[in-house]
Amino acid sequence: MVTSKNDRSIWERRKLRAVGLGAALLSLLVARPAAADKTDDDARRAEELFKEARAAIDRNDYVTACPKFEESLALVRRAGTLFNLAQCEEHEGRLVTAMRYYKEGIVVLDPGDPRLAPSKKKLAEIEPRIPFLTIKPKTALPKDARVTIDGKEAEGIGVAVPINPGKRTISVLAPKRTEEKYVIEVAEAEQVEILVTAGKVIVEPPPPPLFGPRRIAGIAALGVGGLGFVGAIITGGIIVSANGRVEEGCPRVQCDTAKGYEAAELGKTMLVANAIAWGVGIAGAGAGAVLLLLDGKKKDREKNKTGHSFVVGPGFVGVEGKF
Template identity: 30%
Template sequence: MTRRLRRIAHLALVLCPLAIAAPAAAQDIATAEALFNRGLADMEAGRYETGCKALAASQRLDPRPGTLFTLATCEARWGRIATAVTRFGDYLALYQRLSPAQQVQQGERPNVARQQRDELTPLVPELSLSLPEDAPDGTVVKRDGQVMGDAMLGVSLPVDPGEHVVSIAPPGGPVQETRIQIAQGEKKRIVLEVKGPAAATPDAGNAGSGRRAAMIATGGIGAAGLVLGGVMGALTLGKRSVVEEHCGSGIGVDDETACDATGLGAAESASTTGLVSTIGFGVGLAGLGAAAVLYLTEPKQRDQAAGATSRRIRAGVLEAGPAGVVLGASGVW
């Protein structure tokens, strides 16, 4: 390829993207003009929501001072005065960057924009949202779908009058949504309530299961105590015969407390096993008694069948007197 052909090819590579991009830009301008006309017509007809949205879309495609001014006017008529004040401010800032000739083309728009901005500013409501001190770290707050960073929480921010949807999402917890109404000129400070995961409320079935588990556990402890007491009691009786053979008359002395080495060891062992046996029987009886009280006082669901009789058991002090008290349960079943 000659040097001349290489230059032509290079120039073609540079110009092709421009040739492709030009129709796209022209198409955006045409679309923006159609959206502007649609938005202006809807605004004049009082359909502010669709009108303002069409004007905003036109401004995004083809930013123009006149479109921005019209969009600010639409927002003001729609009642979104905080947004309107911002739009008028953006228009005035853009107006300052225009050339003198372009400024002349704007006519009375700058004066109207300043007047509207000054009249609407005192009517703009302010809303402050903050989290309580015990809110979990990482809790996300959104206002009208927009995430509010830490720097925005607790600060009075301008908002449009009307209803605002606030959502709170603690880490690991459910998303909570609340709706806040605010009027023109109103200033609200709201501390949001962060609710944790819903705690399970124990029902009758859960309570009954826990009671039955306690009944089984205490009954098992009681049975184990009786077994231990019986085993230790048998060992104690076995040691008693050894003591009789190696103490007192068993070794030929009158003192029944005198024992040889074997007798002394058996006596000490019998004392230990006897104590353990006594404790074991005590624990066993207490455990079985507690299990019996839990069983007899267990609340029953009301029988739906006609004529059914429910148990009525009361646990507590049955008798009291100088000699002591008697504990137990009474009633019918």
């Protein structure tokens, strides 16, 4: 039988598809046991944590029990864990959290589950005990202001939100303002309203001057030194020129001409001026360098110091920062 090129290409494609399907099936067979093993491990660990939490409750150790129930619930979400965690949270006074766990547990139960009726009854007992808090701004809050209750973002401003009874801390946070805190004690079933305002404006200290006194003195000293060097160069040139005229007018020890005598006197004067100019240049440059170096070290020390901010508010002026 003769096989055409077209038939051969079809055969090759079929072989490739078969190999691909085989590889896919093999990967599924390998992945399924791994996923099943992880699920089984999570279920076993969740059961262990649940038993440890129940044992802690038997010892009346709710502080240990609640986190273990939470960890077990994170691995496997079961109605039994939800209800036990709800009871644990209720015992610790966290009624809002307990209410949420009861509601979630009730939703996942089948209609004929015997736990449904007692769970609904317990939820009905908890809900009237939950206090509500209404936070209202006394004055308009800044645009980027945030209000938190015990460090968590408030669910709403100007509306009553459920909170756990006990001591609660309300904070108003806004950029470039101090944090304003309010600590309140809330009883069960209480309706609380609190007025809040943003904190005082933080006025940043003005930036330090670009050139301080020491830096100005250093720059001035360098300028004087530079003038000294310029004077030394000029007087040096005059000395060289006068020396040439002296050699022409005073070939011997005594000067024969008035020009030679004048050149000799000028040379003496310029030698003194040149020495003074070099001294001024060296002293100015040295003093300027030292002053600029000290100013740089002073700025480095100031950078390492803890900063402070001025706080300005109605009838209040102060300084905020670490000393």
